[in-house]
Amino acid sequence: MSILNICDLSAGYHHSSRTSTTDVQNVINNISFSAEEGSIVGILGENGCGKTTLIKAIANLIPHSGCCELDNLQLEHMPHKKLAQLCGYIPQKSGISIDISLLDVVMMGFNPELKLLQPPTEAMKEKAYKVLAMVGLDSRINDNFQTLSEGQKQLALLARTFVAKRKLLLLDEPESALDFRLRYQIMNLLCSYVERNHAVSLVTLHDSSLALNYCNTLLVLSESKLIGEVYPDKTPIEEMEMLLSKVYGTISIRELRNRQGKRQLVMMKEDDMH
Numbered sequence: 687m688s689i690l691n692i693c694d695l696s697a698g699y700h701h702s703s704r705t706s707t708t709d710v711q712n713v714i715n716n717i718s719f720s721a722e723e724g725s726i727v728g729i730l731g732e733n734g735c736g737k738t739t740l741i742k743a744i745a746n747l748i749p750h751s752g753c754c755e756l757d758n759l760q761l762e763h764m765p766h767k768k769l770a771q772l773c774g775y776i777p778q779k780s781g782i783s784i785d786i787s788l789l790d791v792v793m794m795g796f797n798p799e800l801k802l803l804q805p806p807t808e809a810m811k812e813k814a815y816k817v818l819a820m821v822g823l824d825s826r827i828n829d830n831f832q833t834l835s836e837g838q839k840q841l842a843l844l845a846r847t848f849v850a851k852r853k854l855l856l857l858d859e860p861e862s863a864l865d866f867r868l869r870y871q872i873m874n875l876l877c878s879y880v881e882r883n884h885a886v887s888l889v890t891l892h893d894s895s896l897a898l899n900y901c902n903t904l905l906v907l908s909e910s911k912l913i914g915e916v917y918p919d920k921t922p923i924e925e926m927e928m929l930l931s932k933v934y935g936t937i938s939i940r941e942l943r944n945r946q947g948k949r950q951l952v953m954m955k956e957d958d959m960h
């Protein structure tokens with residue numbers, strides 16, 4: 687069942703004045719797609735093609751036209767708190783510059799559920815401990831967030847997103863600072879999150895292995911437009927190669943099996959034809 691419907695979405699940034707929407711310069715144009723409950727949708731594309739902009743527009747953070755519908759609710763007209771209860775968002779950079787404990791960062795994930803000054807419940811704290819253990823940071827729980835490495839900060843933000851039940855997770859390069867093992871670990875956590883919560887995740891990725899082996903759908907963006915969709919389980923390899931070569935130059939994709947016999951798609955760079 688389709689839970690997320692994006693229709694004719696164009697979005698951009700204020701050009702010169704911050705007071706009107708008439709001078710918005712669009713950097714993504716007429717993007718439409720839908721996503722099923724329990725699925726992970728990857729967004730691929732060259733640097734600057736508009737992946738972050740697409741995520742920010744759906745999160746209602748920047749001016750846009752078109753419609754974003756989640757579970758039959760229009761996200762555009764939703765009060766901020768209600769939107770935060772439905773959508774979790776991890777930006778590329780944490781934006782947290784104050785001294786705050788790791789536990790408190792993760793507890794922020796419950797803010798949309800709490801009234802002003804209402805303290806979190808014991809059950810919420812227990813959930814935070816559990817999720818921090820899942821990302822391997824339970825021994826750092828009282829440490830200052832600022833003293834964590836970039837990868838550990840990224841894990842903390844993921845933990846903040848995973849503590850609460852959101853129908854839509856918008857993740858902007860959540861793997862960029864993570865090592866090889868952790869990249870796979872967080873994608874596995876994401877898969878079980880969307881399945882368990884009947885949610886959907888939209889995730890921008892530069893790691894082709896994660897994209898091809900974990901995402902149900904890949905949106906391929908180029909020069910501000912959606913140029914095609916790939917379904918790694920269904921789309922013929924030649925079709926995937928043709929589409930992704932438009933973004934990355936000539937690439938090839940091989941289908942291999944790991945030692946457990948699990949299918950893995952591997953993308954390789956080929957010499958570009960001139």
Ligand SMILES: Nc1ncnc2c1ncn2[C@@H]1O[C@H](COP(=O)(O)OP(=O)(O)OP(=O)(O)O)[C@@H](O)[C@H]1O
Binds near residue numbers: 732738740
């Ligand atoms: N705050 C902003 N104000 C004006 N233009 C912006 C702003 N943020 C991004 N842009 C422009 O929008 C275009 C798309 O940027 P965006 O960050 O969405 O790309 P991206 O695909 O996420 O890139 P990357 O892979 O490098 O993260 C770029 O040309 C960029 O210069």
